[in-house]
Amino acid sequence: MHGLDPFEDEAGGTVFRDVIMLGLAGFVAMVVLLLPHINPPGAKTSEDIAPPGNVIIEIRWPDDVDADVDLWVQAPGDVPVGYSNKGGAVFNLLRDDLGLRGDATGLNYETSYSRGIVPGEYAVNLHLFRNPSNTYPVLVTVVTSVKRDASEPTRQLLASEVLLVSEVLLVSEGEEVTVYRFQLTGAGDLVEGSVHGLQKALRSWRAS
Numbered sequence: 001m002h003g004l005d006p007f008e009d010e011a012g013g014t015v016f017r018d019v020i021m022l023g024l025a026g027f028v029a030m031v032v033l034l035l036p037h038i039n040p041p042g043a044k045t046s047e048d049i050a051p052p053g054n055v056i057i058e059i060r061w062p063d064d065v066d067a068d069v070d071l072w073v074q075a076p077g078d079v080p081v082g083y084s085n086k087g088g089a090v091f092n093l094l095r096d097d098l099g100l101r102g103d104a105t106g107l108n109y110e111t112s113y114s115r116g117i118v119p120g121e122y123a124v125n126l127h128l129f130r131n132p133s134n135t136y137p138v139l140v141t142v143v144t145s146v147k148r149d150a151s152e153p154t155r156q157l158l159a160s161e162v163l164l165v166s167e168v169l170l171v172s173e174g175e176e177v178t179v180y181r182f183q184l185t186g187a188g189d190l191v192e193g194s195v196h197g198l199q200k201a202l203r204s205w206r207a208s
């Protein structure tokens with residue numbers, strides 16, 4: 001008589017309630033742990049808060065071309081960031097795509113993200129590090145976008161706005177070209193008339 005045994009019901013109910021209470025306790029503990037992050041204590045001045053938004057620079061080249069193209073970027077007042085220096089004060093290179101070697105996705109792309117939008121001039125270079133495919137030219141698409149609102153981190157791509165798109169033909173191994181240089185305001189707007197392609201070496205850059 002399974003369901004009629006009052007003790008069994010009682011015990012089952014207790015276990016059930018305990019599980020709920022444990023679950024609730026866990027939830028409350030999580031909320032308490034998260035509270036300092038959600039609501040940092042103390043008054044913050046605008047200088048304490050990292051500038052919102054970020055700059056995203058992506059390059060893409062044909063997936064069937066076994067070429068190792070490198071993206072090099074430089075933010076205002078920062079060191080160049082590329083495969084041999086994957087992080088600066090502003091930019092981080094997500095990964096160095098070597099072409100078809102060691103590639104889980106089969107896609108050829110590299111992306112650099114900034115933390116915050118620093119006003120001033122940015123430079124974007126491409127370097128054809130290796131081209132074992134010996135296919136020329138290598139067509140590389142370069143997209144620069146900004147995400148102004150940092151409050152929705154999970155909607156990174158939806159919330160970003162494309163500023164510049166370029167296609168570049170790389171014609172020889174070891175070639176480094178400046179795709180463009182441009183200025184941004186602190187709000188992430190392109191400064192009118194600021195885009196130019198004056199060459200600037202980033203890969204071989206050394207602090208003076």
Ligand SMILES: [Ca+2]
Pocket residue numbers: 068069070071083096097098099110129
């Ligand atoms: Ca690469």
